[in-house]
Amino acid sequence: MASSESLVTENASKTYSGIPKAEFLEDVDSYMASAEETAESALKKLDEQHNKYKFMEYNLNTKKNRLKSQIPDIKKSLDIISHLQAKKSSSEAMETRFLLSDQVFARARVPPTDKVCLWLGANVMLEYNIDDAEALLRKNQEAATKSLKQVEEELSYITEQTTTLEVNMARVYNWDVKKRRHNEQSSKSS
16 A cells, blocks of 8 residues: 555646646657557547646636736725724824716715725625724735735646647647558558
């Protein structure tokens, strides 16, 4: 029975964040002989795997774009909370403008406060005291930044795997062309 450490190492070499590793075909002849299939079926399998990588890449790019827009929003909210904390000690109201609808703004006077409301998503808004809101937003900012870094690493990994797979597809295709030429030459000489 294999040790758990060797299993972890073995599994880590097979996947990265659940993304399967594309093995490079060193010897196409032995691969095609062991696969016992035609070049067309081998290319079809490789193409299916390629499409899966492209789908994963699309999903990760979507997530990356969402995170890239989310991080500045969180930073903007943190800046507003810092401004509210600074104004909390003063007794004068703060004047501001806010968006009512596209291209329509309204003026408002905001009295000093120790409460803020945060949109949590899914049409949910909760009231927090300023310190709790700041802590929550900092935690969310840290999580979003960490997630963005992980997504970028996964995208880099998928790019490597896609390149390996494309090279494999080209090598199988070239192997098939050589085989067909060899078969044609053999049939002409007979």
